[in-house]
Amino acid sequence: MDTAFIILSLITVAGAVWAVTLRNLIHAVLSLVLFFFGIAGFFFYLNADFVGWVQILVYVGAVAILAIFAVMLTHNLTAEDEPGFFSLRWLTGMAIAATVGAVLWFAIRSNAAMSQTAPAGVASNVADIGRKMMTDWVVPFEVVSLLLTAAMIGAIVIAMEQISHRK
Amino acid sequence: MYNFFDQLFVALGAWLVGLVVAAGNGVSKLCCGQPMSEAAAHNVAAGTQVVLICVTIYGVFALCFGLATWLERKMLARIQNRYGPNRVGPFGLLQFVADGVKMLTKEDIVPARADKLVHFLAPAIVLAPALLMFGFLPFGRNMAPTDLDTAVIAFFAVGAGSELALFMAGWGSRNKYSILGALRAVAQMISYEIPLVLAAVPVVMIVGSLSTSQIVAAQGTDSFLDVKGWFVWTPWGFAGFILFLIAATAESNRSPFDIPEGESEIIAGFHVEYSGFKFALFFMAEYLGMMAMAGLGVTLFLGGWHGPKLLPSWAWFMLKGFLIVCWLIWLRGTLPRLRVDQLMAFAWKAMLPFALFNIFATAVWFYLPKTTFLQSAVAWIITAALVVAAYLVISRFVSRRAGAPRVYRYAS
Amino acid sequence: MIQPFTTPESGYTLIPKEGAIETQTIEVSMGPHHPSTHGVFRMDVVLDGEEVKRLKPVFGYLHRNHEQLAEKMNWLGSIPFTDRLDYFCSMSNNWAYCHAVEQLAGIKVPERAEYIRVIMAELTRLINHSCLAGFLLSDAGAWGTPLLYAFREREKILDLFESVSGARMMCNYMRFGGVRADVSDDWLACARKVVENYPRFLDELEALITGNEILLARTQQVGILPRELAINASVTGPMLRASGVDYDIRKVDRYGIYDRFDFRVPLGEVGDVYDRYYVRILEMRESVKILQQALRDIPEGPFDAGVKMRNFKVPAGDGYGRIEAPKGELGFYLVSDGGTRPYRYHVRAPSFINLTILEDMCLGHKVADVIVILGSVDIVRGEVDR
Numbered sequence: 001m002d003t004a005f006i007i008l009s010l011i012t013v014a015g016a017v018w019a020v021t022l023r024n025l026i027h028a029v030l031s032l033v034l035f036f037f038g039i040a041g042f043f044f045y046l047n048a049d050f051v052g053w054v055q056i057l058v059y060v061g062a063v064a065i066l067a068i069f070a071v072m073l074t075h076n077l078t079a080e081d082e083p084g085f086f087s088l089r090w091l092t093g094m095a096i097a098a099t100v101g102a103v104l105w106f107a108i109r110s111n112a113a114m115s116q117t118a119p120a121g122v123a124s125n126v127a128d129i130g131r132k133m134m135t136d137w138v139v140p141f142e143v144v145s146l147l148l149t150a151a152m153i154g155a156i157v158i159a160m161e162q163i164s165h166r167k
Numbered sequence: 168m169y170n171f172f173d174q175l176f177v178a179l180g181a182w183l184v185g186l187v188v189a190a191g192n193g194v195s196k197l198c199c200g201q202p203m204s205e206a207a208a209h210n211v212a213a214g215t216q217v218v219l220i221c222v223t224i225y226g227v228f229a230l231c232f233g234l235a236t237w238l239e240r241k242m243l244a245r246i247q248n249r250y251g252p253n254r255v256g257p258f259g260l261l262q263f264v265a266d267g268v269k270m271l272t273k274e275d276i277v278p279a280r281a282d283k284l285v286h287f288l289a290p291a292i293v294l295a296p297a298l299l300m301f302g303f304l305p306f307g308r309n310m311a312p313t314d315l316d317t318a319v320i321a322f323f324a325v326g327a328g329s330e331l332a333l334f335m336a337g338w339g340s341r342n343k344y345s346i347l348g349a350l351r352a353v354a355q356m357i358s359y360e361i362p363l364v365l366a367a368v369p370v371v372m373i374v375g376s377l378s379t380s381q382i383v384a385a386q387g388t389d390s391f392l393d394v395k396g397w398f399v400w401t402p403w404g405f406a407g408f409i410l411f412l413i414a415a416t417a418e419s420n421r422s423p424f425d426i427p428e429g430e431s432e433i434i435a436g437f438h439v440e441y442s443g444f445k446f447a448l449f450f451m452a453e454y455l456g457m458m459a460m461a462g463l464g465v466t467l468f469l470g471g472w473h474g475p476k477l478l479p480s481w482a483w484f485m486l487k488g489f490l491i492v493c494w495l496i497w498l499r500g501t502l503p504r505l506r507v508d509q510l511m512a513f514a515w516k517a518m519l520p521f522a523l524f525n526i527f528a529t530a531v532w533f534y535l536p537k538t539t540f541l542q543s544a545v546a547w548i549i550t551a552a553l554v555v556a557a558y559l560v561i562s563r564f565v566s567r568r569a570g571a572p573r574v575y576r577y578a579s
Numbered sequence: 580m581i582q583p584f585t586t587p588e589s590g591y592t593l594i595p596k597e598g599a600i601e602t603q604t605i606e607v608s609m610g611p612h613h614p615s616t617h618g619v620f621r622m623d624v625v626l627d628g629e630e631v632k633r634l635k636p637v638f639g640y641l642h643r644n645h646e647q648l649a650e651k652m653n654w655l656g657s658i659p660f661t662d663r664l665d666y667f668c669s670m671s672n673n674w675a676y677c678h679a680v681e682q683l684a685g686i687k688v689p690e691r692a693e694y695i696r697v698i699m700a701e702l703t704r705l706i707n708h709s710c711l712a713g714f715l716l717s718d719a720g721a722w723g724t725p726l727l728y729a730f731r732e733r734e735k736i737l738d739l740f741e742s743v744s745g746a747r748m749m750c751n752y753m754r755f756g757g758v759r760a761d762v763s764d765d766w767l768a769c770a771r772k773v774v775e776n777y778p779r780f781l782d783e784l785e786a787l788i789t790g791n792e793i794l795l796a797r798t799q800q801v802g803i804l805p806r807e808l809a810i811n812a813s814v815t816g817p818m819l820r821a822s823g824v825d826y827d828i829r830k831v832d833r834y835g836i837y838d839r840f841d842f843r844v845p846l847g848e849v850g851d852v853y854d855r856y857y858v859r860i861l862e863m864r865e866s867v868k869i870l871q872q873a874l875r876d877i878p879e880g881p882f883d884a885g886v887k888m889r890n891f892k893v894p895a896g897d898g899y900g901r902i903e904a905p906k907g908e909l910g911f912y913l914v915s916d917g918g919t920r921p922y923r924y925h926v927r928a929p930s931f932i933n934l935t936i937l938e939d940m941c942l943g944h945k946v947a948d949v950i951v952i953l954g955s956v957d958i959v960r961g962e963v964d965r
Contacts, residue, residue: 026285026338033331049317050377053324061327061360065353068334072346126317126377247727347607347946422722423793426947503793504720506947507629573853575861577843578825 004045012038025071033064050126173479177309180219187215220312224301232454233263239496246500273443278340281440286339290441290448293332296325297452300459303379307472307481311380318379319371322463323364326418329456330356333427336449340440348439351507352427356418358514363414365522366407369529370398370467379463383471397470402551403529406558408468410522412491415460417514419453422499426507461491517565524557604632609949611640617714618960622937622949629945634938641964649924654680654755655888657924662749664926665962668707670699670740671904673753678834679900679911680755684886684893691880692757693836698770698873699752700902701866702740705777706733707905708817708859708866709784711957715856716788718954719797725788732780735773742766755891756884767874774870781863789857798852802940802952805850812936816907816929817862818956821847821854828903835902839876840869852955859957892919899927906930906957926965930958 015035022028036059043052133141171178191211192202203211237252237260244251252259277286303318303325305311315321330353337349371377374385386396398404417424441449465471465487474483505513528550535546610621619640625633645664649657661676662669674696681688688696710733713726737747743762744750752759762770788794804814809822819826827844829837845861847854895917901910907929914923933956941949 024282026282030285030335049315050320053317053320057320057324057327060331061324062357064331065334065357068331068338069350069353072338127375243722247722247724248731249727422720425720500722500724501787502721503716503791503797504947505793506797506945508945509796573848573857575845575847575857577845578827578830 008038008041008045011041026068029064029067029071032067033060036060036064050129169476169479173308173481175479176223176307176481180216180223183219184212184215188212220302224312225298228298228301228455228458229451231458232451233267234260235454235458235492236263236266236450238492239499242493242496243500246497267447270444270447275443275445276440278342278440280341282339282341284339285335286440289332289336289339290445290452292335293329293452294448294455296329296332297455297459299325300456301462304459304462304466305380305383305471306484307479310472310481314380315378317377319367319377319382319463319467322379322459323360323367326456327360329452332452336441342440345439348427352420355420355424355426355507355510355514358511359414359417359424359518362410362514362518362522363418365519365526366410366414367463367467368522368526369403369407372526372529373398373533379466379471383466383473386470387473392475393470393473394475396473397468399468399470401532402547402554403525403532404468406521406525406528406554408464410518410525411464411468412494413518414514415457415464416495416498417510419457419460419495421453421457421495423502423504424510425499425504426510457495458488458492461488461495464491513565517561521557521561524561525554528553528557607946610637617953617958620958620960620963622953624946624949626946631941631944631946631949634941634949636934636937638934638960638963641960643965645965646924646926650921653919654891654893654921657921658753659749659751662751663961664928664965665904665906665909665930665959666748667710667959668703668905669748669750670703670752671902671909673750674700675900675902675904675909676911677753677755678902679898679913680893682900683896683898683913683915684755686756686884686886688757688835688884689881690836690878691761692882692884694873694877695758695762695882696753697835697837697840698762698870698877699740699750699758701870701873702736702770704866704905705863705870706736707957708863709733709780711859711954712784712788712856715798715852715951715954716794718950719794725784728780728784728787732777739766739770739773742769754883754886754888756886757882759883761882767877770870771874774867774874777867778864781860781867785860789860795853797947797951798856798955800849800851801944801948802852802955803850804936804940808936808939809850812932812939814907814933814936816903816905816933816957817858818855818907818933820844821858822850823847828901828908832901840872842866842869852951855955855957890919892917893921897923901927904929906959906962907933926962928962928965930956930962931965934958934963 012035015031015033015038018031019028019035022031036055039059040052040055043049043055188203188208188211191208195201195203195207202208240262241251241259252262255261255265277283300322302312303315303322333352333356334349337345337347337352370382374382376382386398387393388396399408416422420427462484465484469487472480472484474480474486478486531553532546532550535542535549537543537546604625604627606623606625608621608623611619613620621637621640623635623637624631643663645660648660652660658673658676661672664672680686709729710726713723713729716725717723740750740752741747743760743766744752804818804822806822806824809819810824814822815826815828823846825844825846828834830844842865845858845865847858893913893915895915897912897914899910899912901908903909908927909929910927912923912925912927913921916922937953937956940952944952
């Protein structure tokens with residue numbers, strides 16, 4: 001637990017907490033962006049350079065923009081009235097969060113592979129990633145591309161319907 | 168002699184770092200009676216190196232930004248048949264100093280209904296990626312600020328960070344024009360990021376690495392005229408360079424793609440509510456982004472710091488970057504602006520297919536044998552034919568919609 | 580659930596459809612401080628995304644009470660004020676007013692004065708149309724380069740105006756029955772040289788602009804004005820001719836000595852922005868032809884009919900005099916009660932009338948097109964607001 005880890009965790013957790021608690025939705029989305037940067041920081045910390053940069057490129061450069069567009073182009077920009085401190089909604093939320101947290105904790109602690117530290121001095125080799133993606137993991141790669149294509153076609157179909165309706 | 172000038176700044180940097188380490192040793196001898204440990208000296212040297220690089224980049228490129236504004240005003244003026252600034256300093260060279268003073272002393276107006284935090288942070292967040300992008304470019308022989316394995320992806324990722332800031336600026340001002348400008352800016356930048364990255368992919372394919380230092384090294388030959396190995400002389404490199412230039416113009420919001428700050432329509436678009444130094448920061452971020460893109464173009468396609476050994480390597484890098492910047496300014500003074508939907512159509516329907524086909528052509532080039540001169544020539548011709556055919560097909564497809572000059576009749 | 584948004588004038592109603600995504604319109608006020616609205620002018624535009632759903636022009640920001648002022652001054656005194664109507668084309672404004680008064684008072688203008696008037700009017704037409712090309716491209720985003728080329732030619736013509744009338748823009752040159760001062764032979768030689776060089780500038784401008792793909796994409800099929808609508812809305816000038824209507828007052832009324840000159844009237848087919856722009860380029864070439872003929876044929880003689888200006892009275896009655904100003908039909912409706920001042924003085928300003936059709940041209944286009952369409956209408960605030 002050295003300083004870098006503590007600072008990164010603070011940034012990430014702060015971003016996550018603000019993202020769910022801030023009233024102004026745009027501020028919440030910007031906190032989510034901070035969270036993404038924090039996760040990218042973790043990737044750099046684990047010597048996974050390529051994944052870290054791709055995290056920034058994809059999450060900050062695309063997903064966050066999408067979220068911002070979604071928030072901006074719809075109406076309500078402030079959250080609804082906050083529920084009281086011990087209301088039913090709050091208690092249910094806390095219960096679910098505690099359950100999920102407990103399950104994750106036990107899963108991570110009991111899985112031996114997860115508790116190993118990363119081998120020191122291994123730099124991410126982009127060529128290796130590429131090679132693995134094309135040989136060992138080619139089926140998931142193709143499946144994900146199909147999924148993305150389907151999503152793109154679906155978005156274009158919805159937008160085209162919109163335009164033809166308006167005209 | 169040539170080596171002396173070539174490695175001048177490297178030697179200067181090493182000397183300064185040595186000075187600082189010596190000073191540190193002296194200080195620690197005074198305090199603790201013994202010089203610093205190995206690890207401490209190493210840390211001090213590394214830290215000083217980093218600080219030195221940062222200060223150099225800020226200093227040099229802020230000066231370049233000033234000179235770029237002067238160059239732009241002079242070049243635009245000459246294209247438009249008038250003088251540019253010629254009062255402040257010889258040939259108006261100190262105009263940017265005067266402008267800087269003006270911007271600093273202007274009142275900082277924040278709209279009353281603006282989102283204060285977002286409005287305040289946007290200029291800073293737009294400038295940080297612009298400066299960070301310079302860290303990935305090799306400026307000369309042994310003069311790369313960092314040597315990342317993934318520099319090209321890092322460059323594009325960092326560029327994506329500045330899109331967010333544009334949106335923050337537009338949103339934070341709570342002004343319909345700004346929001347319009349911000350939306351257009353973000354849509355344009357996202358659309359053009361794809362051809363930009365795809366234009367860089369052939370280079371990465373051929374070199375086999377994402378590291379800018381290796382890309383530059385792959386374009387060098389050991390001769391005196393270090394020109395033959397540049398990727399721009401290959402057909403796919405030339406097509407990629409043109410694509411990269413167009414996409415970089417769009418990414419930097421320069422005319423003819425300057426819709427986000429379309430001055431004659433939505434006035435200044437996303438930065439209409441910014442005055443004084445915050446506007447100066449936006450301005451600086453735009454020019455620095457333009458110069459960084461030019462630098463990446465030089466690195467990927469124009470051979471980086473390679474050049475005939477008459478000038479030092481860093482001079483070649485600066486010269487090539489300067490030429491690209493001149494080209495961008497020339498483009499600005501000549502062409503009118505595209506409408507936003509035409510712009511998107513151009514990116515998605517024309518540039519994207521061409522970029523994808525360029526990748527295919529690069530693969531063909533890669534697998535064709537190129538050991539003898541004849542084989543290289545044949546490979547060159549085949550690849551060039553592929554690229555030209557793709558261009559003709561796509562341009563025919565695109566220009567089917569565009570108009571043509573008409574013939575007019577006269578009243579009888 | 581958003582309310583239906585109806586505008587009775589244009590009959591547009593926006594109602595959310597079943598199952599479609601609800602959208603809302605945004606209302607933007609473009610102007611009055613705007614680099615491209617050709618002066619202080621405001622447009623309240625209702626946008627659906629980028630598309631214009633409704634456009635309401637708001638003008639009057641430059642109203643200077645011109646017509647009321649003219650009723651308080653004698654006939655001669657309002658000539659400098661007519662300069663300031665369409666401040667780009669002061670000579671044409673002067674001529675229109677003098678033409679109207681001459682018709683009412685029955686003053687005959689000598690030959691040489693008529694030739695001088697034609698020369699000045701056609702030079703003004705050259706200035707106006709070339710600057711319009713520049714301004715249109717500047718609105719389209721070309722950062723002023725064609726505009727400054729047009730200004731270079733304009734400077735030469737303004738030098739000519741200055742040497743003959745003493746002022747570059749507000750010339751105050753025409754008088755009832757002629758012009759204020761004679762033109763010397765040197766001036767005519769200079770004018771001949773300017774006119775000779777002008778086609779070269781036109782070729783340069785065309786090479787830079789006309790084939791430019793970006794301009795073609797921005798201006799073709801944009802802002803189409805159908806023929807019937809143009810006639811119904813009493814649009815005049817190059818805008819009308821670009822929609823295909825053959826109506827040029829120089830040919831219809833044959834005022835002055837225009838029937839002696841050999842020139843053609845270009846017509847457009849589609850009536851979009853590109854047609855309006857190109858018809859003006861062709862008209863410039865025709866103006867050069869007229870100028871060459873006029874400068875060749877100008878006779879000697881008096882430049883003034885010698886009308887006494889002290890206590891100048893116009894016989895009672897009313898009349899309407901019009902000319903083909905560069906922007907359209909510029910007409911003056913004058914009612915005289917026999918005194919030294921007009922009883923009623925009304926300006927039929929072409930920019931004002933041409934501007935009323937703006938909404939119909941802009942509906943369904945994008946925000947960027949609105950600016951380009953406004954640029955092609957060729958308005959000057961001084962005329963619109965008087």
